[in-house]
Amino acid sequence: MTLLAIVMSGFVIGVLAPWVVRAIGGVAGGRAGVGAGWALAALPATIACFLLSHVPGVAAGRVLSESFPWIPGLGIDLSFTLDGLSLLFALLISGIGALIMVYAGRYLAGHPHQGRLFCFLLLFMASMLGVVLAANVLTLFVFWELTSITSYLLIGFDHRRKEARAAALQALLVTGLGGLAMLAGLLLMGHVAGTYSIPEILARREALQSHALAPAITVLVLLGCFTKSAQFPFHFWLPGAMEAPTPISAYLHSSTMVKAGIYLMARLTPALGSTELWQWLVTGAGGVTMLAGALLAMRESYLKRLLAYSTVSALGIITMGLGIGTEKAIGAAIAFILAHALYKGSLFMVAGAIDHETGEKSVDRLSGLRRSMPLLSIIALASGASMAGMAPLAGFVSKEMMLEATLRSPLLGWLLTGSLVLGAALLVVVAALVAVRPFFGDERPTPRHAHEPPVSLLLGPGVLAALGFLVALAPGVLADPLIGPAASATLGAESHTHFKIWHGLNLALGLSVLGLLAGVGVYATRSRWLGAASATRRLDGMTPTACYHGLLRFVLVFAESQTRALQTGRLRDYLMVIFISTTLLVGYTLFTRVDAPTFDNLAPFYWLDGAIAGLILLSSLAAVTAKHRLLAIIALGLAGLGVTMFYVIYAAPDLALTQIAIEALSVVLFVLVFRRLPDFRSLSTRAGKLRDAMVALAGGAMMTGLVLMATAFPHTESVASELAARAYPEGHGRNVVNVILVDFRALDTMGEITVLAIASMGVFALLNLRERPRTSPIRPHAELRP
Amino acid sequence: MNSIILRTATRFLMPLILVFSVVIMLQGHNKPGGGFIGGLLAAAAFSLHALAFDPRETRAALRFDLRTIIATGLLVALGAGIAGPLVGKPIFTGVWTVVAIPGMGEIHLGTPLLFDLGVYIVVIGITVLMVLSLVEQEDAPASSSSKQEGR
Numbered sequence: 001m002t003l004l005a006i007v008m009s010g011f012v013i014g015v016l017a018p019w020v021v022r023a024i025g026g027v028a029g030g031r032a033g034v035g036a037g038w039a040l041a042a043l044p045a046t047i048a049c050f051l052l053s054h055v056p057g058v059a060a061g062r063v064l065s066e067s068f069p070w071i072p073g074l075g076i077d078l079s080f081t082l083d084g085l086s087l088l089f090a091l092l093i094s095g096i097g098a099l100i101m102v103y104a105g106r107y108l109a110g111h112p113h114q115g116r117l118f119c120f121l122l123l124f125m126a127s128m129l130g131v132v133l134a135a136n137v138l139t140l141f142v143f144w145e146l147t148s149i150t151s152y153l154l155i156g157f158d159h160r161r162k163e164a165r166a167a168a169l170q171a172l173l174v175t176g177l178g179g180l181a182m183l184a185g186l187l188l189m190g191h192v193a194g195t196y197s198i199p200e201i202l203a204r205r206e207a208l209q210s211h212a213l214a215p216a217i218t219v220l221v222l223l224g225c226f227t228k229s230a231q232f233p234f235h236f237w238l239p240g241a242m243e244a245p246t247p248i249s250a251y252l253h254s255s256t257m258v259k260a261g262i263y264l265m266a267r268l269t270p271a272l273g274s275t276e277l278w279q280w281l282v283t284g285a286g287g288v289t290m291l292a293g294a295l296l297a298m299r300e301s302y303l304k305r306l307l308a309y310s311t312v313s314a315l316g317i318i319t320m321g322l323g324i325g326t327e328k329a330i331g332a333a334i335a336f337i338l339a340h341a342l343y344k345g346s347l348f349m350v351a352g353a354i355d356h357e358t359g360e361k362s363v364d365r366l367s368g369l370r371r372s373m374p375l376l377s378i379i380a381l382a383s384g385a386s387m388a389g390m391a392p393l394a395g396f397v398s399k400e401m402m403l404e405a406t407l408r409s410p411l412l413g414w415l416l417t418g419s420l421v422l423g424a425a426l427l428v429v430v431a432a433l434v435a436v437r438p439f440f441g442d443e444r445p446t447p448r449h450a451h452e453p454p455v456s457l458l459l460g461p462g463v464l465a466a467l468g469f470l471v472a473l474a475p476g477v478l479a480d481p482l483i484g485p486a487a488s489a490t491l492g493a494e495s496h497t498h499f500k501i502w503h504g505l506n507l508a509l510g511l512s513v514l515g516l517l518a519g520v521g522v523y524a525t526r527s528r529w530l531g532a533a534s535a536t537r538r539l540d541g542m543t544p545t546a547c548y549h550g551l552l553r554f555v556l557v558f559a560e561s562q563t564r565a566l567q568t569g570r571l572r573d574y575l576m577v578i579f580i581s582t583t584l585l586v587g588y589t590l591f592t593r594v595d596a597p598t599f600d601n602l603a604p605f606y607w608l609d610g611a612i613a614g615l616i617l618l619s620s621l622a623a624v625t626a627k628h629r630l631l632a633i634i635a636l637g638l639a640g641l642g643v644t645m646f647y648v649i650y651a652a653p654d655l656a657l658t659q660i661a662i663e664a665l666s667v668v669l670f671v672l673v674f675r676r677l678p679d680f681r682s683l684s685t686r687a688g689k690l691r692d693a694m695v696a697l698a699g700g701a702m703m704t705g706l707v708l709m710a711t712a713f714p715h716t717e718s719v720a721s722e723l724a725a726r727a728y729p730e731g732h733g734r735n736v737v738n739v740i741l742v743d744f745r746a747l748d749t750m751g752e753i754t755v756l757a758i759a760s761m762g763v764f765a766l767l768n769l770r771e772r773p774r775t776s777p778i779r780p781h782a783e784l785r786p
Numbered sequence: 787m788n789s790i791i792l793r794t795a796t797r798f799l800m801p802l803i804l805v806f807s808v809v810i811m812l813q814g815h816n817k818p819g820g821g822f823i824g825g826l827l828a829a830a831a832f833s834l835h836a837l838a839f840d841p842r843e844t845r846a847a848l849r850f851d852l853r854t855i856i857a858t859g860l861l862v863a864l865g866a867g868i869a870g871p872l873v874g875k876p877i878f879t880g881v882w883t884v885v886a887i888p889g890m891g892e893i894h895l896g897t898p899l900l901f902d903l904g905v906y907i908v909v910i911g912i913t914v915l916m917v918l919s920l921v922e923q924e925d926a927p928a929s930s931s932s933k934q935e936g937r
Contacts, residue, residue, distance in 0.1 A: 653818035657810075661826035665913065668833050672920040732882050732894045733815035741820065742898040742905070746878040749901070750863055753908045757856045760912035764853075767919040 003066050003080035003133055006047050006090075007143075010126025013043050017122055018115030033114045034456060037105015040118050044097035044125060051082075051091050058087050059481040065135060065199075075196055081135035084485025088334065089132040089263050091482070092341045096255050097125045099460035103349055104247035106456035107356055117157060121251065124150035128256050132263055135198050137186045144182070144228075144260065148175045151257050155244045167243040170548065174237045175227050182224020182264075189217045189271075202270045202492065209275060218272050221264070222281055229261025229315050232289040233544040239296075239308040240545075246352025249304060250460075254311055254348050255341035262315065262337065265322050266330075270492030274325045279411055282323030287419050289316030294426035298533045301364045303351035303434060307344065310387070310430040313423055314340045320416065321402055322490070324409045331487045331497030332401035338471065338483060339394035343386035346464035347434055350380045353457045354438060359447035363433050368443035372450040375458055377439040382465040384435020388428040388519065389512060394468045394479075396512070397501050399424055403508040421515045428519020429526070475499035572692075579695050583702045590702075594709055602711065608649065616642035629680040633670050637663055654737045789838070796838040803831035811906045812899075821902035825909025832910070833917045841921045844914075852918070856911035863904025866897040 017040060024039060025032030054064065067079035082090070104121065108114050127150055130143030149172075156168030190196040192211045193204045201208070208214060225231075230238040238258065242249055252258070265282065272278055293312030300306045318340070321333030353376055354369065355361050370377040386395035406416040452458075471479040479499035487495035503509065522529060568574075616639050623635035640663045647656035684692065723744065724736050731739035741749050811824030836844040848855070870879035882896035 654814075654820065654823065657818055657823045658826065661823060661830065664830060665826065665833065665917075668830075668837070668917065669920060672917070672923075676923070731880060731898065732896055733898070735814060735816055735818065735820070738814045738820045738902070739898070741822070742815075742902045743880045746867060746880075746898065746901055749905065750867060750878070753863060753905055754860060756912050757860055757908055760856065760915050761853070763916050764919055767923055 002050070003064065003082060004068065004078070006050065007080065007126055007130045007133060009043060009047070010122045010129065013040070014119050014122030014126060017118035021115035021118060031109065033109035033111065034105045036114070036118060037102045037456065040105075040122065041098040041101035043122070044094045044101060047094040047129070048091060048098060051087060051094060054082060054087065055091075055478075055481050058082065058084055058485050061485075067135070070139070075190075076138045077136050077197070078139055079135040079197065080133040080139075081199065082133060083489045084482075084487070085263070085266055085334075085489035086132050088338065088482050088486040089259065090129055092259075092338070093125060093128045093132065093256050096251060096341065096345050096460075096464070097121070099345075099349075099463055100247050100251040102456050103250070103352075103460040104245075106454060107247050107352060108245060113157070117154075117245075117247075120150055120153045120157065121248070124154060124252065124257070128260065131260050137190055137196050137198060137201070140198070140264075141179075141183055141186055144224075144264075145176075145179055147257055147260060148172060148179060148228075151175075151241075151252050154248045154252060155241045157244060157248065161243070164243040167237075167240040171237040171241050173552075174234055174548070178224045178227025178234065181220045185217050185220025185222075185224065188213050188220065192217065198267065202268075205271050205492075208271055214272075214275070215277055218275065218277055218281070221268065221272065222278075222285075225261035225265045226285055227261070228264075229258050229319065230289075230312050231261070231285045231316065231319060232292045232312075233547075235289060235293060235312045236543070236545040236548065238312055239300075239305050242302075242304040242308050246304065246348060246355065249308070250345055250348035250352065253308060254344035258311065258315055259337060259341070262318050262322070262333075265319065266333070266486075266490040269322060269325065269330070269490050273322075279323055279325060283320055283411060283416070284323070286316045286318070286320030286323050287416060289313070290320060290423040291316070291419055294423045294430070295533075295536075297430050298426065298529065299536065301362050301433075303354065303361055303363060303438075304348070306363070306430050306434055307348055307351060310427055311340075311344055313427060314344065317402060317420065317423065320420075321405060324405060324411065324416070326405060326408065326410070327487075327491055327493075327495055327497070328401070328408060329405035330490050331483065331495055332398065332405040334483050334487045334490065334497065335394075335398040335401050335479075335499060338479065339386065339398040339468070342464045342468045342471070343383040343393075343395055346379065346383040346461040346468070347387065349457070349461040349464075350376060350383065351434065353453040353461070356457065357448065357453050358450045363437050365444065366438035366446070367441040368439070369450055370439040371443060373439075373452045375462075376453055379458065379461045379465045380435040380439060382468060383461065384431040386465075386468040387435070388431040389424055389516060392469065392472050392501055394471045397472050397475075397499055399515075400503055400508050400512055401497075403511050404503070404506075407507060417511065421511050421518075424512070424515035425518035425522065428516055429523045432519070432523045433526075471499065472501050475501070576692075576695060579699045583695075583698050586706060587698075587702050590705055590709060598712060599708065600712070609646075612642050612645045612649075627680075629674070629677065632680075633667070637667060640666075652737075654735070792838040796834050800831050800835060803834075804828055807831065807906075811902060814902060815899065821905030822909055825906040826913060828906070828910045829913030829917070832914045836914075836918055836921050841918050844918060848914070852911050852915040856908055856915070859904045859907030859909075859911055861904075862907060863901050866901035866904060869897040869900075 017036075020039060021032055021036040024035040058064075063081060063083045065079065065081035067077045070076050070078040100121065101118070104117060105114075108117060111117070124147060127143050127146035131140055131147060134140035134143055152168045152172040154168075155171050156164050158164040159168075189201060189208065192208055192213055193201045195201060195204075208217070227234040238253055241253055244252070290313050293309050293314075293316055297306055297309030297313065300309060314336070318333045318336050321329045321336065323329075354366065354373075357373065358366065358369070360366055382393070386393035389395045389399035403417065403420060406420050407413060409416055467478075470477065475498065483499055484495060484497055487497040619635045619638035619642065623632045623639065626632035626635060640659060644656050644659045644663070647653070647659060723740060726744075727733055727736045727739040731743045733739040733743070807824040807827035809824075810819035810827060811821050812819075814820030814824065832844055832848070835847065845852075850858075867878040869881045870877050873881055875881070878901075880896050880898045882894060885893045885895055887893055
C-alpha cells in the first residue's frame with residue numbers, strides 16, 4: 001500500500017489545500033500563505049524522508065513493488081515499483097516539491113488564489129510521482145496526461161492575462177499531441193510484447209526489437225518524450241511557459257515535468273535502446289537541442305527566459321547521453337539529471353527572489369545587488385558555478401563524466417565532444433549572466449527597494465545550492481547510492497558509475513577548462529556578439545514557434561469556415577440534415593444487408609389501434625397546415641397523446657407516464673415563449689415545401705421498413721427476456737425498465753443525466769447572455785492569434 | 787399571472803403533487819414510476835408555482851440555487867455508483883441490504899434507490915432551471931431582444 005499511498009496522498013491533500021489555506025488564514029490572518037506553505041510542505045517532506053529511508057535498500061538491489069487490479073479485463077493494473085531510477089526521480093520530485101511549497105507560500109503571500117496554487121502544485125506532484133513510480137505503461141500514461149493537465153492549470157495560473165492563457169494552451173497542445181503519439185506507441189509496444197507491465201516488457205527486448213513494428217514504436221514513443229522534455233523542434237513551449245509565476249517555473253520547468261520525457265527514455269532504454277534508429281534519433285535530437293537551446297539563450301536578457309533556454313540546452317545534453325547508450329554515457333546522463341535539478345531549481349528560485357524583492361526581471365538593468373542581498377548572492381554564485389561546471393560542485397563532475405562519455409562514443413565521438421564543449425561554453429555565459437552580473441558592479445536603482453529576501457525565499461535555493469557541494473565533495477553520502485542504481489536500471493545491467501570529483505589530468509579535464517575559458521571570453525566580449533545574436537531574429541518567421549502559430553491559425557480558420565457552413569442557426573436545417581442522413585444510412589443497410597420486408601408477421605388489426613393511428617395522422621396533418629400557432633401546438637400535443645395511448649395499450653406504463661409529463665411541460669414551455677416568438681408566417685417556398693414533404697415521407701418509409709424488419713426477426717434470442725428474468729433476483733425490482741435504468745445500465749443513465757445537466761447550463765447561459773450586444777457569431781479564442 | 791383562483795388551487799395542489807412525485811419515485815423499482823418521472827412531476831409542481839406566483843418566490847421556496855441542486859443530484863447518483871468499489875465490486879454495481887421492519891415485512895434497500903434519488907433531484911433541477919429562466923425572460927422587457935429572433 002505504501003507506494004499507492006505516496007501517489008494518492010498528493011491528490012487528496014491537494015484537493016483539501018484551499019481549505020488548509022483558509023483555516024490557517026483564520027488563525028494567522030494576512031500571513032496565511034506563508035504558514036500554509038510550511039504546513040503543506042510536510043507532505044512532500046514526509047514522502048522524501050520515506051524515500052530516503054529506502055535508499056540503502058535500493059542501492060543493495062532490492063526493488064519495492066505492488067499491484068492492484070484496475071481493469072483486469074484489459075490487463076491494466078494500478079501497479080507501482082520503486083527501483084533505482086524511480087527512486088532518484090521520486091526523491092527529486094518530493095524533495096524539491098517540499099522546498100517549493102515553502103517558497104511559494106512566501107512568494108505569492110496574500111494572493112487571492114493561493115489555495116488554488118497549492119492545490120495545483122500538489123496535484124502536479126502526485127501526478128509526477130505516479131509517472132515515475134508506475135509499473136504499467138497505461139498507468140504511466142494516465143499519470144503522464146495528468147501532468148500535462150496540471151501543468152496547463154499551473155502555467156495558466158494567472159488566467160486573467162492573455163499571454164499566460166496562450167502559453168498554457170501552447171504547452172498543453174504540444175505535450176498533448178506528443179502524448180497521443182506516445183499512447184499509440186505504448187499500445188503497439190504492449191501488443192507486441194503481449195503485456196502492459198513495464199518490468200515484463202523490459203525483459204522481452206529480443207521479441208520487441210526483432211518485430212517489424214519496432215521502428216514505429218520507437219518513433220512514436222520518442223515523439224512523446226521529445227515534446228514533454230522540450231527537445232528541438234518542440235522546445236518552444238518551455239520558454240513560453242515562463243509566463244507562470246516563478247515557483248511553478250522552478251518546479252515544473254527545471255527539475256520535474258520536463259524530466260518526465262527523460263525519465264521515460266531512460267526507463268525504456270533496456271527495451272528499445274541501442275538500436276541504430278534509437279541512437280541516431282536520440283543522440284541527434286539531444287545534440288541539436290543542446291546547441292539550439294544554448295544559442296537561443298544568447299538573445300535573451302530576462303532572467304527566467306535565459307534560464308528556460310539553458311534548461312532546453314541541458315535537457316539536450318541529458319538526451320544525448322541517453323542516446324549514446326554506453327555505460328559511461330548513461331551514468332553521465334543520470335549524474336547530469338541530479339546536478340541539473342539541483343542548480344537549476346536553485347537558480348530559478350534565485351531569479352524569482354530577485355524579481356520579488358526588486359521588481360526587475362532583466363539582467364541588463366540589475367547590478368550591484370550583492371550589497372543589499374549578500375546571502376542570496378552567495379547562493380546564486382554557488383549554483384551558477386555548478387551550472388558553469390566549476391569545481392568542486394555537482395555540475396563540474398557531471399560535465400566531466402559527459403565529456404568522457406562523448407570522447408569514447410562509438411558514434412560521431414569528436415563531433416559530439418566538440419558540440420558539448422561549445423554548449424558548455426555558452427552555458428557558462430548564461431550562468432555568468434544570471435548569477436554574476438546582477439550582483440556585481442555598481443548599485444543601480446530598482447523599481448522596489450532591494451533588500452535581503454526572507455528565510456522562506458532563501459531556504460529552497462540555499463538547500464539546493466548546498467546539496468550541489470555535498471554530492472560533489474561527499475559522493476558516498478547521497479550521490480553514489482542514488483546514481484549507481486539509477487544507471488543500472490537504465491542500462492539494464494550492473495553499472496559501475498561513480499561520482500568522482502577527480503578523474504586525473506586527462507583530456508576531459510582539459511576540454512572542460514577550455515569550455516570554461518571560452519565561455520568567460522564570450523561573456524567578457526558579450527556586447528560585440530549581441531548584434532549577431534539579434535540578427536538571427538530575421539529567421540524567426542521560419543522557427544517552430546512560427547509553424548505552431550501557422551498551424552493553429554489554419555485549424556481555427558478551417559473550423560470557422562466549416563462551422564459557418566454547417567451551423568446555420570435554423571432548426572429546420574438541422575432537422576433536415578438529421579432526417580436525410582438517418583434515412584440514407586439506415587436505408588442503405590436495410591437494402592444491402594436484409595431481405596425485402598414482408599407483411600407476413602403482422603399482428604391482427606384492431607379497430608382501437610386503427611383509430612389511434614388515424615388520430616395521430618390527422619393531428620400531424622393539422623399541425624403542418626395550421627394557420628395559427630396555437631392550433632399547431634395543440635395539434636402536436638394531440639399527436640403526442642396518441643403515441644401515449646399506444647404505450648398504454650402495449651403495456652409500457654413507464655413510457656406513457658414519461659410522455660404525458662413531457663407533453664404537459666412542453667405546453668407550459670410553449671406558453672412561456674409564446675409572446676416572444678415572431679409572427680407566425682409561412683417562410684417556405686412551394687419548392688421548399690415539396691422538398692420537405694419528400695424528406696418527411698422518405699423518413700416515414702424508412703421507419704416503416706425498419707419496423708417490418710424488426711417484427712420479421714424471430715424473438716427467441718431476445719435480450720429482453722434475459723433482462724426480465726434477472727431483474728428481480730439480481731436487481732431486487734419487478735419493474736424491469738426501472739431496473740435497467742438505475743442498475744443494469746446505471747453508467748449510461750449517469751452519462752445521460754450529466755448531459756442533461758450540461759445542456760441545462762447551456763440553456764441558462766444562453767437565456768442570460770442574450771441581452772448583450774451581438775458581435776460576430778463565432779470568435780473562437782481570439783487570443784490564440786499572435 | 788395574477789389569478790386568485792390559480793393561486794389558491796396551487797396552494798392545495800403543490801403539496802399533493804410533490805408527495806405524489808416522491809411516491810412515484812419510490813415505487814418505481816417495482817411498479818410504473820422512477821426518478822425521471824417523479825422528477826418531471828415535481829418540476830411540474832414548481833412550474834405551476836412559478837406561473838401562479840412569482841418566479842422569485844419559487845426560487846425562495848426552493849431555498850438552494852438550482853445549479854447547486856443539479857450538482858447535488860449528480861453527486862448523489864455518483865455516490866451510489868461509488869458504493870460498488872467500496873465493497874470490492876465494479877463501479878455502479880448495486881449493493882443491497884434487506885431490512886425487516888416489524889409489522890411491515892421486509893424492505894429491500896439498495897444503492898440503485900439512491901441512484902434514482904439522484905436522477906430525481908437532477909431532473910427537478912434542470913427542468914425548473916429551464917422553466918424559471920424562461921419565466922424570468924417573460925417578465926423582463928421584451929423590446930431589445932425581439933428583433934434578433936426573426937429567423
